[in-house]
Amino acid sequence: MALWKISVKNSGNAACKNKRQRLEKGMFVETSTATTTPPLGMSREQLMLAQLFMSKYGIEIDLHHMNGSHFVCEKIG
Numbered sequence: 001m002a003l004w005k006i007s008v009k010n011s012g013n014a015a016c017k018n019k020r021q022r023l024e025k026g027m028f029v030e031t032s033t034a035t036t037t038p039p040l041g042m043s044r045e046q047l048m049l050a051q052l053f054m055s056k057y058g059i060e061i062d063l064h065h066m067n068g069s070h071f072v073c074e075k076i077g
Helices: 043-057
Strands: 002-006 028-033 071-075
Touching: 028 043
Parallel strands: none
Antiparallel strands: 002 028, 002 071
């Protein structure tokens, strides 16, 4: 089991479904996974990560943009 921090890499709205919403650099969510594989690159984890951003910040993330281009994934535990 591993604990992960997923952070926004750069400010902007490119990863948002609604272009009126905006992600700011430094916004983050934390999650745990059963494996040590980073969740950011796993398609089965993308929906869960997007839901975490929605519940914490109210921002809807486009699942196609839930990747290393817009987010940074670091293991914290």
